[in-house]
Amino acid sequence: MEPLSVIWDEAAFPLRLSPGDVHVWLASLELPLRALCHAESLLTSEELTRAGRFHFLRDQFRYIAAHAGLRVLSAGYLGIPPAEVRYAHNSHGKPFIADGHSDLRFNLSHSGSVALYAFAAGVDVGVDVEQIRVELADMQTARNTFAMDETACLLEMPAEKQAEAFFACWTRKEAYIKALGLGLSTPLDQFHVSINPGESVVHLRVDGKPAESERWCIRTFRPLQGYIACVCAEGRSCSFHFLQYSDPFLDRDRDESLRPIVIESEEGKHLNERSTGMETASRFKEMLQDEQG
Numbered sequence: 001m002e003p004l005s006v007i008w009d010e011a012a013f014p015l016r017l018s019p020g021d022v023h024v025w026l027a028s029l030e031l032p033l034r035a036l037c038h039a040e041s042l043l044t045s046e047e048l049t050r051a052g053r054f055h056f057l058r059d060q061f062r063y064i065a066a067h068a069g070l071r072v073l074s075a076g077y078l079g080i081p082p083a084e085v086r087y088a089h090n091s092h093g094k095p096f097i098a099d100g101h102s103d104l105r106f107n108l109s110h111s112g113s114v115a116l117y118a119f120a121a122g123v124d125v126g127v128d129v130e131q132i133r134v135e136l137a138d139m140q141t142a143r144n145t146f147a148m149d150e151t152a153c154l155l156e157m158p159a160e161k162q163a164e165a166f167f168a169c170w171t172r173k174e175a176y177i178k179a180l181g182l183g184l185s186t187p188l189d190q191f192h193v194s195i196n197p198g199e200s201v202v203h204l205r206v207d208g209k210p211a212e213s214e215r216w217c218i219r220t221f222r223p224l225q226g227y228i229a230c231v232c233a234e235g236r237s238c239s240f241h242f243l244q245y246s247d248p249f250l251d252r253d254r255d256e257s258l259r260p261i262v263i264e265s266e267e268g269k270h271l272n273e274r275s276t277g278m279e280t281a282s283r284f285k286e287m288l289q290d291e292q293g
């Protein structure tokens with residue numbers, strides 16, 4: 001059994017995937033302001049409009065960081081500039097590379113200040129990350145969401161283990177439905193995942209579809225303290241690689257001295273503000289001026 005904790009390796013661009021490889025990337029969504037400005041410049045007007053719909057600036061910034069990260073990584077595999085990557089969505093909202101010639105597949109998940117991306121060549125992938133928040137792991141939600149046997153296993157666990165087991169189950173189910181790309185049209189109580197959060201290799205059973213158990217590799221891991229995640233990829237045997245990039249948006253000539261924004265600190269005081277509807281770019285300029293006095 002693979003360990004739950006993973007070591008995040010650095011990877012060199014351009015990025016390459018061999019058959020059976022699944023690259024799982026970790027990124028922080030708390031970027032320094034200048035890096036955020038650069039990240040924003042990579043997005044399309046449609047992506048910026050979506051970012052602008054978030055009520056809080058913090059969420060706008062996280063959306064920008066997550067989607068610019070997706071562009072930087074996709075571009076690293078495709079060998080084109082990040083702003084030139086074109087995405088389309090299936091009828092359930094799952095994004096894919098619009099270039100019909102590429103076999104690059106990916107999925108994105110974000111929770112709190114963290115994003116995970118999964119990339120593979122020619123096979124479907126899904127990823128889900130959740131911050132473990134004890135107050136959300138309530139058994140009524142489990143009863144309403146999980147299969148009956150999953151809830152029963154959860155209820156048998158010692159109380160102190162239930163929150164992690166709840167989120168392990170949640171991320172396993174979510175990673176599978178995200179790999180399928182069918183969203184919530186997939187009935188959540190008609191497939192079953194193992195519940196024990198300590199098991200990194202996940203067993204899947206789908207009612208009426210026995211072949212599904214062998215069709216997917218599903219791996220649980222702990223990306224960071226306080227988070228749990230799961231990645232699901234099509235294939236009988238997959239080779240998972242855990243990767244991270246450091247500061248992909250920094251303009252290295254100018255930004256060495258910048259510190260990351262820390263939420264709730266004085267420096268991050270704007271982040272809990274409501275959006276004023278002002279263009280994010282103008283807001284960045286104003287905040288940079290504030291910062292420079």
Ligand SMILES: CC(C)(COP(=O)(O)OP(=O)(O)OC[C@H]1O[C@@H](n2cnc3c(N)ncnc32)[C@H](O)[C@@H]1OP(=O)(O)O)[C@@H](O)C(=O)NCCC(=O)NCCS
Nearest residue numbers: 092093094095108109110128145170173174178181182183
């Ligand atoms: C996408 C979905 C499947 C997961 O959303 P989520 O867990 O809230 O959010 P995540 O951060 O993990 O994933 C969101 C990303 O998945 C991708 N996505 C969107 N639709 C998707 C789909 N149908 N399939 C796969 N990926 C999808 C997008 O890149 C999206 O990013 P964006 O919102 O920044 O554009 C969502 O449709 C959903 O509603 N989930 C159900 C929640 C639930 O009740 N789960 C029960 C689990 S047991």
